[in-house]
Structures are given as C-alpha cells and as structure tokens.
Amino acid sequence: xxxxxxxxxxxxxSSGDYNSLNLGLHVADNKADVIENRKRVCQVLDSDHEExxxxxQMHNDRVKIVTAEDQGKGALTYQSALDNVDAxxxxxxxxxxxxxxxxxxxxxxxxxxxxxxxxxxxxxxxTVKKIAQQTVLKMxxxxxxxxxxxxxxxxxxxxSCCYEVDQQVITPLSNNFANWDQLVKKSGxxxxxxxxxxxxxxxxxxxxxxEKNIITSNLCTCCNSDLFFSYRKDGxxxxxxxxxxxxx
Numbered sequence: 001x002x003x004x005x006x007x008x009x010x011x012x013x014s015s016g017d018y019n020s021l022n023l024g025l026h027v028a029d030n031k032a033d034v035i036e037n038r039k040r041v042c043q044v045l046d047s048d049h050e051e052x053x054x055x056x057q058m059h060n061d062r063v064k065i066v067t068a069e070d071q072g073k074g075a076l077t078y079q080s081a082l083d084n085v086d087a088x089x090x091x092x093x094x095x096x097x098x099x100x101x102x103x104x105x106x107x108x109x110x111x112x113x114x115x116x117x118x119x120x121x122x123x124x125x126x127t128v129k130k131i132a133q134q135t136v137l138k139m140x141x142x143x144x145x146x147x148x149x150x151x152x153x154x155x156x157x158x159x160s161c162c163y164e165v166d167q168q169v170i171t172p173l174s175n176n177f178a179n180w181d182q183l184v185k186k187s188g189x190x191x192x193x194x195x196x197x198x199x200x201x202x203x204x205x206x207x208x209x210x211e212k213n214i215i216t217s218n219l220c221t222c223c224n225s226d227l228f229f230s231y232r233k234d235g236x237x238x239x240x241x242x243x244x245x246x247x248x
Contacts, residue, residue, distance in 0.1 A: 003045050004245040006155040009229050012037040022239025024100045025078040047096040054098045055085040057121045061129040063087040063138045087135040089118040093247040102229040105196045106155035106243040111145045117245045128172045133203040147208030159220030160195040
C-alpha cells in the first residue's frame with residue numbers, strides 16, 4: 001500500500017564534505033553524483049528517479065497537493081522544483097514524494113483509510129508555525145481524512161541534546177505553544193535546548209492524532225554524524241538525507 005524511506009549518509013558516490021549519499025541538489029556537490037545517489041535510492045523503492053517530486057524548501061508552512069502533472073519537478077535540477085513549499089501531499093499512486101534534511105525534522109504521514117500520504121520538512125521555523133498540524137488539517141479538508149486514522153513517523157532529527165536556541169526561537173515558540181516550556185530545557189548560558197521532535201508531536205496531538213499512532217526514531221542527527229549529515233555538526237557545509245514516500 002505504501003513504500004517509504006529515510007536515508008543515511010552512507011552508500012553513495014559523493015566525496016569530500018558530501019560523502020557519500022548526498023541527495024540534495026541545492027548544495028555545492030557534483031550534480032552527476034547527486035543524480036546517481038538519487039537513482040540508487042529510487043531503485044530500492046521501485047521508482048524512476050527522473051519522476052520523483054521535490055520542493056524548494058523555504059522553512060515556511062506552505063502545503064502543496066501533488067498530482068501527476070508534478071512528476072519530475074525537482075528530480076534532475078533544483079530550479080525545476082516546486083517553489084517555496086515545505087510539505088507535500090498526494091492521494092495518487094506511484095508518485096514519489098521527497099524532501100531533504102540535515103538536522104530538520106522529517107515527518108512522514110499516512111492515512112490508510114482515505115489512502116493519502118504526505119511529507120513534512122520542519123525546521124525550527126516550520127515547527128513554530130505548526131506546519132505538521134497545517135498539513136494534517138489540509139488532509140482533513142481536502143481528502144476527508146479523520147485525525148484518529150492518521151499514522152505519523154518522525155525521522156532522525158537534531159535532538160534536544162545538541163539543539164541549543166536563543167530568544168529568536170523562544171519568542172515565537174512561546175507565542176504559538178501554550179505549554180512551550182515543556183518543549184525546552186534551560187542551558188547554562190541563558191539559552192535553551194529545544195526538542196523539535198516533541199514539539200511536532202504536541203502540535204499533532206492538539207488536533208486529535210493519537211499518541212500511539214505517532215512513532216519517533218529517537219535518533220539525533222548531530223550525535224550520529226557518522227550516519228547522518230548534520231548542518232550544525234558539520235558547520236553548514238554538508239550533504240542532505242532524503243525522506244521519501246509513495247502509495248502503491
């Protein structure tokens with residue numbers, strides 16, 4: 001019914017800072033290497049890498065419903081990707097949705113009743129804007145989904161162990177989350193450690209998703225930089241993992 005994956009940084013052909021399975025076309029990696037890496041991943045999912053759908057992720061809360069007309073957008077060039085979108089939804093089989101990560105929160109969504117899948121890219125800005133919640137509300141409005149039916153997987157993300165933020169993040173977080181103080185811990189220098197995975201779980205439960213239907217990997221991308229690309233750990237020059245999902 002559904003195939004999905006979240007990649008690691010291993011098993012590809014990229015070199016240097018992008019060693020080895022970099023799947024992002026928007027970084028300074030060799031384009032041919034990225035395409036080869038995408039081809040390898042898509043083969044595992046029985047998909048054509050030239051038909052995957054990708055977006056220009058801008059850390060916003062925009063959700064795009066993807067149709068057959070969108071197949072191939074962002075597959076071979078970053079310029080052709082769907083513009084200014086951080087969440088994708090589709091109810092059409094064989095459309096491979098993809099999004100790209102190096103610390104931000106990957107969220108995979110499935111409604112097994114209405115047969116809808118989605119991907120959400122949630123950095124701190126998207127998390128604070130409740131993009132995961134907005135995506136599920138879009139599913140409910142557009143497809144007739146019921147919150148209690150929806151299954152969610154939260155992939156590897158920078159953990160609160162490593163993700164220190166300042167007032168720039170805390171101000172909008174406290175404005176948008178009633179119990180925001182439960183999502184952070186004070187650090188010794190007056191900043192806070194933010195739990196992005198928990199913040200996304202909380203916003204989904206606010207609209208009726210069942211806790212038992214939200215699974216998190218509990219893997220920190222920064223702690224496990226041998227396995228994952230980490231923007232923070234690698235000083236900003238690094239590759240991207242991918243989150244992928246399709247109905248079959």
